[in-house]
Amino acid sequence: MSQPPGTARPGGRTAQNRAAVVEATLAELAERGYDQTTIESVALRAGVHKTTVYRRWRTKERLVAEALEATAEVQIEVPDTGDLALDLQTLARGVRAVLTSTVGSAAVRTLVSGAQSSPEVAQVLRTFWAGRLTKVIPIVERAVADGRLPPGTDSIELMKYLAAPLFHRVLVTAEPVNDKDADRAAAAVLAAARAGVFVVI
Template identity: 70%
Template sequence: MSDPGTVRPGGRTARTRAQVFGATLAELASSGYDQFSVDAVARRAGVHKTTVYRRWRTKDQLVVEAMEETAQKWIDVPDTGDLDHDLRALARAVRALLASPYGGATIRALVSGAQASPEVAQILRRFWTTRMSRVGAIVERAVSRGELPAGTDSDELMKHLAAPLFHRVLVTAEPLSEAMADRAAAAALAAARAGVFDKS
């Protein structure tokens, strides 16, 4: 028997969490951050608002956890034993997230909101800091295998891998393809091997 409050795979708590996170992304995508509310999320998820407030005290907390959970599901940290394959898999995962029904719209809503709200800007910084720290292991392994120069800045490599994909979502509104993701990965890899991202 599970302890009270624990999440059992396939249990009611897990289903409610999934419903709420799905509703969170949908609400962000349709209403933007300024008009986003926990009450609206509860209505969209088909749960009572006290159920949401009991676990997530603020909308900021709810948004951060929903985004982090989505990123973890869609963007695994690959470990194929080859940096080229790892970066290509990572870029394709980022592309899949941005091309998903709510991925691109959610990012656009938060980036737009961050221009006027320090709270939203903090959410974005926290989200990216968490993601960068997790994918940094790819670079660490590559350095240990001799595939990259020692001192390669993992944050800079990952930013340059993701930047072309986010540029298409946020600036040019061009469609994202796997070929585009592969080119972004190849360009970031070439720059890293050339020492462009050396911390020193």
């Protein structure tokens, strides 16, 4: 049975080209950053003609936005061990894993440059990171409920301070980020949270 005009067979050449272009876009962003990534460089890496990319996405902004949206399923593990220190450590290691992945690296580099000039890309990135920030909410709510953290502890603020040292190493000092760095960030945030630093009055 023939396909209606303008449609593509699932898993066919169109789908394969899209997957190759998305992967190439993320790789370019991770290696070169937003400013140095071009439709031509993506097409070359993906092994497709640049007109194929222009025909579907038309602009770099749309291409980058769709590539990041396509990776939205990348998740950070939400642990529930009953040990708050271990939960935060696991969460921090999850953040480190995302930041050092191709997807995370691409998102971070785009955050630094592309989001400043493209509202479309900026919105995608806000959604991308917001979805990861909310991962800490169940951990904090459980800890508050059983008295391990003070009432009123702000989950999102806690998560921001958990991730901040790791982002600093990636964005500011360009240092490698390992599990030891993640563990240190988790320990510092736990001490601050227990002292009521993140309590919202």
